[in-house]
Amino acid sequence: MTTLETKQMTVAQALVEFLARQWTVDGDLRERTIPGVFGIFGHGNVAGIGQALRQANELEPDLMPYYQARNEQAMVHQSVGYARMHRRRATFASAASVGPGAANMLTGAALATSNRMPALLLPSDTFATRVADPVLQQLEFPHDIGIQVTDAFRPLSRFFDRVQRPEQLYSIALAAMRVLTDPAETGAVTIALPEDVQAEAIDVPLEFLQDREWHISRPLPQRGQLERAVAAIRSAKRPVIVAGGGVIYSGAEAALAALVEATGIPVGTSQAGGGALPWDHAQYVGGIGATGTTAANRIAAEADVVIGIGTRYSDFTTASRTVFQDPDVRFVNINVAGFDAYKHGSQLPVVADARETLEVLLAELGGFRVDTAYAERIAREKREWDAAVDAAFAPTGSDLPGQPEIIGAVQAASAPEDVLVQAAGSLPGDLHKLWRVRDPLGYHVEYAFSCMGYEIAGGLGVKRGALTDGSDRDVIVMVGDGSYLMLHTELVTAVAEGIKLIVVLIQNHGYASIGHLSETVGSERFGTWYRSYDEQARNFQGDDILPVDLAANARSYGIDVIEIEPEPHAIDRLAEAIATAKASDRSTLIHINSDPLVYAPDGEGWWDVPVAEVSELESTRRARSEYERLREARRPLLGEESDR
Known part of the structure; x- marks a missing residue:
């Protein structure tokens, strides 16, 4: 019988060393999945994660670098910024103490998950043993004593677990890494760490502390899905591509450029897709949707086939379902996540990696090219918008x-x-x-x-x-x-x-964006100026800056x-x-x-923000009338009755 080699460590020490040994592999690229830890220490983690990081700094400074931060939310924001620059191959861990320290990270967790960006969160929890109950900064719910601040991370995280016993660390840590490095599942990954368990000793198998590689999945398109998508694109007279963040994360910019140069298909981008093509590329018509350009939105309005690549189709991207106006429009949705590939009731999903799919599409669409009239329309709309930007600048x-x-x-x-x-x-x-x-x-x-x-x-x-x-x-x-x-x-x-x-x-x-929105919904910029309080009017709407x-x-x-x-x-x-x-x-x-009342050129997009149906304010009544007119262009969901 072989004796398992072990090393006695605390749970926190084992976790820190484990994280230091994780590597992401994406083709020929190999980098540390977690290159460092942000941390703000309190009674929940100073003796656990804090001690483990101090020990690592003393014994092996490059093992797991520690970085200070001034706000727990900001730690997660830094992790997300880093992750995008590394195309989701790497991110930071963020350690927070019990109670308010952990709660401060909730906004960051929601942001990471909403953006499909990896971020590892290590909020501390109160005693698993409950030997000192309640401790400082502990929540108490008589109906469920086990609920703590960290439970608030459950709906905000793509993965959540709590290490209630030291032996659970192994399965939890490995499961967390799987989600962090899965393009289809990634987001906020939360491991809650009770403060007593962090400091508890355990005999850690040396195998757990060895280097481990996590290979990024780049799934190929299934033959049936691909054939249906190719047939739809070949039948299109006015196709348009909506390029989202998935193009960037997959490193698919060159593949996208090759495809659109061969076919002449125009490209509009979501916010996350900015950079998918350079602004002066002949097929790039700019941002699409509520904050998009006239070039992208006018072309999208007449598109008969919309090819979404790595986009989650937010309401801004679709202009609250008003940007695509062809009554028979079809959506070819290419996305590594099936959840996004099936949006808008698409019967043409391609659940696959963006770059891999684009490279296959280039070959499958050989000989296909948009007609001359459509190509001229694309060029004209692009020229006109570029001139509008020049004038705005x-x-x-x-x-x-x-x-x-x-x-x-x-x-x-x-x-x-x-x-x-x-x-x-x-x-x-x-x-x-x-x-x-x-x-x-x-x-x-x-x-x-x-x-x-x-x-x-x-x-x-x-x-x-x-x-x-x-x-x-x-x-x-x-x-x-x-x-x-x-x-x-x-x-x-x-x-x-x-x-x-x-x-x-x-x-x-003041708040320029919400101020403008307030005007459009008839609320007359109420509460959006930074002004001294007017005792007589009981508001902040005066002129005293x-x-x-x-x-x-x-x-x-x-x-x-x-x-x-x-x-x-x-x-x-x-x-x-x-x-x-x-x-x-x-x-x-x-x-x-700046002057907040000077606006950018209108891109002919719309955003659905409901206006009060009844009001004593004339401004609100006017806004409601305009709202009802604009929402007539909204396309219904499948099975929904049209507003028309």
């Missing part, structure tokens, strides 16, 4: 430039390989229309969860991801004052580690700050500031004021 000489001008100045001063990071507010919509992506990884807009506060933390993750790959490309974070106020403390992390970010902080003294100095706030964190005062040459100053920031080896925040 043109400086107006206003003391308070509009956001399109600001985007244009940042675009002109940036390098093709730079990464633009954004997430929430009015910027995602404007960037989806206007930003001219020149690199497959150059456009990073988190829009599945559109989380205010993601920008700076996510940008740090993006920069870490670039540095790990040996790239010194600049990461430009664009953020409005509303989002900045939600979560800006990771600027301290950038200073502490000497990580360079360029942050363009656009101050418009708050004396908040966000530039001074950023400066207090120790980063360089360039302030651009309102004046006719503010846009020129912005371009100069970007150049200065790019030449520096330190993080720089550029502060500029």
